[in-house]
Amino acid sequence: MPASLDTIKLRRRLAIELLALVTLVTTTIAALYDAGRAREYAEQTARVDAELQAQALQGALDRFRGLPEMWSKEPSLISALQGQDAAELSQRGLQLTYLSGAWATGFFNPDGELLAWADRSSNTPILTRLPTSIHEAVQQQRLGRLWVDQSPRPLYGFASGVSDLGSIVVFVDLSAIQEQWGLLNHPVLVVDSANKVLLSNEAGWLSRGLQSLPLERGWVSVERRLPALDWRLLSVHQVDLARLWVVVALGLASGIVIWGILSRFFRRQMTEHQDARLQQATALRLERLVKSRTRDLERAQESQIQTAKLAAIGQMSTTLTHEYNQPIATIQTYAENAQRFLQRGQVDAVGDNLEQILKQAERMGLLSKTLLTFARRPGAELSALSWQHHLDEAVVLLRTRFESQGVKLIRPTLSDEVLIWAGPVRLTQVWVNLLSNALDALRDTNDPQIVIDFESGQDEVKVWVCDNGPGIASALIGQLFEPFVTTKPAGSGLGLGLPLARDLMRQFGGDLTVEPADQGARFCLCFQRPPVHSSSPATPVERNTL
Ligand code: ADP
Numbered sequence: 001m002p003a004s005l006d007t008i009k010l011r012r013r014l015a016i017e018l019l020a021l022v023t024l025v026t027t028t029i030a031a032l033y034d035a036g037r038a039r040e041y042a043e044q045t046a047r048v049d050a051e052l053q054a055q056a057l058q059g060a061l062d063r064f065r066g067l068p069e070m071w072s073k074e075p076s077l078i079s080a081l082q083g084q085d086a087a088e089l090s091q092r093g094l095q096l097t098y099l100s101g102a103w104a105t106g107f108f109n110p111d112g113e114l115l116a117w118a119d120r121s122s123n124t125p126i127l128t129r130l131p132t133s134i135h136e137a138v139q140q141q142r143l144g145r146l147w148v149d150q151s152p153r154p155l156y157g158f159a160s161g162v163s164d165l166g167s168i169v170v171f172v173d174l175s176a177i178q179e180q181w182g183l184l185n186h187p188v189l190v191v192d193s194a195n196k197v198l199l200s201n202e203a204g205w206l207s208r209g210l211q212s213l214p215l216e217r218g219w220v221s222v223e224r225r226l227p228a229l230d231w232r233l234l235s236v237h238q239v240d241l242a243r244l245w246v247v248v249a250l251g252l253a254s255g256i257v258i259w260g261i262l263s264r265f266f267r268r269q270m271t272e273h274q275d276a277r278l279q280q281a282t283a284l285r286l287e288r289l290v291k292s293r294t295r296d297l298e299r300a301q302e303s304q305i306q307t308a309k310l311a312a313i314g315q316m317s318t319t320l321t322h323e324y325n326q327p328i329a330t331i332q333t334y335a336e337n338a339q340r341f342l343q344r345g346q347v348d349a350v351g352d353n354l355e356q357i358l359k360q361a362e363r364m365g366l367l368s369k370t371l372l373t374f375a376r377r378p379g380a381e382l383s384a385l386s387w388q389h390h391l392d393e394a395v396v397l398l399r400t401r402f403e404s405q406g407v408k409l410i411r412p413t414l415s416d417e418v419l420i421w422a423g424p425v426r427l428t429q430v431w432v433n434l435l436s437n438a439l440d441a442l443r444d445t446n447d448p449q450i451v452i453d454f455e456s457g458q459d460e461v462k463v464w465v466c467d468n469g470p471g472i473a474s475a476l477i478g479q480l481f482e483p484f485v486t487t488k489p490a491g492s493g494l495g496l497g498l499p500l501a502r503d504l505m506r507q508f509g510g511d512l513t514v515e516p517a518d519q520g521a522r523f524c525l526c527f528q529r530p531p532v533h534s535s536s537p538a539t540p541v542e543r544n545t546l
Contacts, residue, residue, distance in 0.1 A: 005273055012266040019258055027251030034244045039220060042237040046186075046222035050235035053181065053188050054224040057199075057233065060177055061156060064102055065143065068160030068168045071096060081107065081165040086116040093118030103155060103173035108135075109166045119171070126151050130167065134159050138167040145229070147198060154178060154199055174199055187236040189213075190226070198231065210234075298380075301503065308429075308496045324367070327360035334360070367396060382508060384530035385424055386417035387463055391452070394431030401439050411452040418454070420461050420527035422508040430504050430512070433497040434465045434523055440488065441469030441521060460510070461527045468520040480514055 003011070071077055080088040086107075093105040097118050104119035104126070112130035117123060126148055134144035137159065144159030146169070154174040161167045181188045181201035189200035195210040205213055215221065221236040338353035388411075395402065395409065402409065435450065442448035445468060453464035472480065479485050481502045486495035502512040509528040514521065 008269050023255030030247045034247045039239050042220045042239045046235045046237040050222045050224040054233045064172045067170045068158050072160050072162040089116030090118050102170045104171040106169040190231050190233050193230050327364050331357050331360045384419045385422050387420050390427040391431050393428045407448040409450050412454050421530045426504045430501045433501045438467040445469050463525045466522045472521050
């Protein structure tokens with residue numbers, strides 16, 4: 001049974017709600033998963049980058065670490081320090097600075113005060129005195145390391161003592177490293193143990209505290225320790241959420257596409273449903289119309305039958321008058337005879353005459369009864385009937401015509417009644433129509449005959465009505481069963497006999513056809529046998545023979 005409109009609407013609502021839920025859940029799961037992956041990727045990239053940058057920084061410094069110690073063994077420098085010869089030290093220092101690739105070299109006396117300074121730019125010292133911790137380190141013959149805070153450029157120094165003559169400090173410029181970082185598209189920074197930014201490719205971050213940096217959510221930072229320097233290098237990467245938005249957009253887009261498909265599907269279902277209802281309504285209307293038309297047709301047919309019957313009776317009226325007048329005259333004669341024999345006292349002869357009177361009265365009674373039955377409006381019911389009995393009824397009605405025309409009726413002698421499926425009044429009418437036509441056709445025939453043939457099959461019973469008249473005109477054969485086709489003069493034929501007879505036969509589930517014959521006309525009546533459960537004949541069998 002097709003779903004109702006309300007059910008389709010409910011299904012559509014549920015499907016769309018379910019789709020929205022599934023889209024939301026899957027998109028969220030995919031987005032969370034992708035966000036996790038993106039964060040992992042950013043962390044991994046930051047880790048690799050921090051390692052690389054740390055190694056680069058370390059390498060850049062390591063190149064200079066051993067220089068002060070190496071130079072402390074240089075005899076020219078030792079003697080210049082011994083003599084506190086600032087000019088010599090500056091000159092030598094400048095040479096060594098350029099040769100080594102360092103940015104500046106400073107020479108300090110045993111008290112840690114600056115003796116001489118040489119650098120690549122203005123030769124303006126950035127340090128006039130060694131910080132205490134460095135001074136102590138060089139006095140203890142350890143490598144001193146220092147970060148120059150108050151310098152316009154990022155300088156890192158390595159210090160080494162020259163026995164007790166003083167110390168040498170080599171300064172390395174880390175600007176090049178910072179410039180390299182400037183090419184990166186993410187922040188890199190170096191902080192000291194107090195979390196102060198010493199180096200960075202973000203100019204605004206320099207000298208600021210790590211906590212104060214604008215590291216937003218969605219950024220990950222990975223740090224790498226630089227143990228000898230007591231610094232930490234941080235590589236900061238942004239989590240790439242572009243893919244996440246792609247995932248969300250894809251999720252929503254597929255949701256919208258599926259929603260579109262579902263909407264189309266349900267719209268089609270609703271249209272089909274409405275079409276089906278429309279068709280149903282139309283079919284119902286048509287059915288009602290057909291029923292009402294069929295009723296009208298049945299009524300029209302019924303009155304047509306009745307008209308044709310009355311016409312037949314009208315046509316028979318002359319012969320019927322004769323049919324009645326003849327026995328009345330006979331009865332009168334026999335009655336007068338009986339009266340005369342009674343006066344003479346011939347009682348036996350009176351009996352014979354009375355018997356003849358009784359026979360004539362019986363004949364008249366039978367005729368009236370048959371006429372009345374025939375004139376009745378036919379019912380619509382069908383029952384098991386004897387075809388012979390109804391042939392007899394028709395013969396009773398047409399008896400005078402048979403006799404006056406001298407037509408011989410030859411019919412099979414059957415020991416039992418053969419039952420067929422028909423309506424009683426209508427069946428008599430079929431016989432009357434066929435026999436009347438045959439009688440009409442035999443009017444000018446010598447030795448006129450009507451022959452009834454019969455054949456009983458498993459499901460059907462066939463009865464043929466043949467005559468030896470002139471036969472049916474070949475021009476008429478194609479339209480024989482059409483209404484108002486007649487060759488008879490006006491007033492004697494309506495052209496309704498055969499079409500009605502065929503119609504009635506079809507109402508019985510059988511048919512009436514005309515068959516080719518060597519001589520005369522040959523009509524075949526095909527009857528259905530009564531259904532297995534049908535009752536026995538509705539009409540008592542009465543035999544009438546000519
Ligand atoms: P009607 O008898 O009023 O003319 P029918 O429909 O009964 O109308 O018959 C139509 C025509 O068929 C008749 O006019 C007649 O020409 C032809 N017909 C019918 N039966 C026979 C028959 N047995 N022999 C010859 N012609 C016939």
